[in-house]
Amino acid sequence: MDKYCPNCKRMVGVKKNMMPGIITIVVGLLIALFLPFVCLIVGAPVALVGVVLLILGGSKCSICGSKT
Numbered sequence: 001m002d003k004y005c006p007n008c009k010r011m012v013g014v015k016k017n018m019m020p021g022i023i024t025i026v027v028g029l030l031i032a033l034f035l036p037f038v039c040l041i042v043g044a045p046v047a048l049v050g051v052v053l054l055i056l057g058g059s060k061c062s063i064c065g066s067k068t
Contacts, residue, residue: 005061014059017067021057024050 002011028047031038060067 003059005064005066007064007066008061013062015062017057017060018054021050021052021054024053026050 003014004010005012025047028043028045028050031043031046035043058067
């Protein structure tokens, strides 16, 4: 899907910003691997937040990287 980027001043293709979700999932999995008891309290919710961030992550410009 193409959108207008006010920074680039043209129509550009948009990319979904997936890095915050991926990083959050990895942190949740590392907590689950190295601290098994804490996984139930902290690791699982952190991983679930990462999944939500992946689904609801915003789009960004493929040229300049802005979110506007």
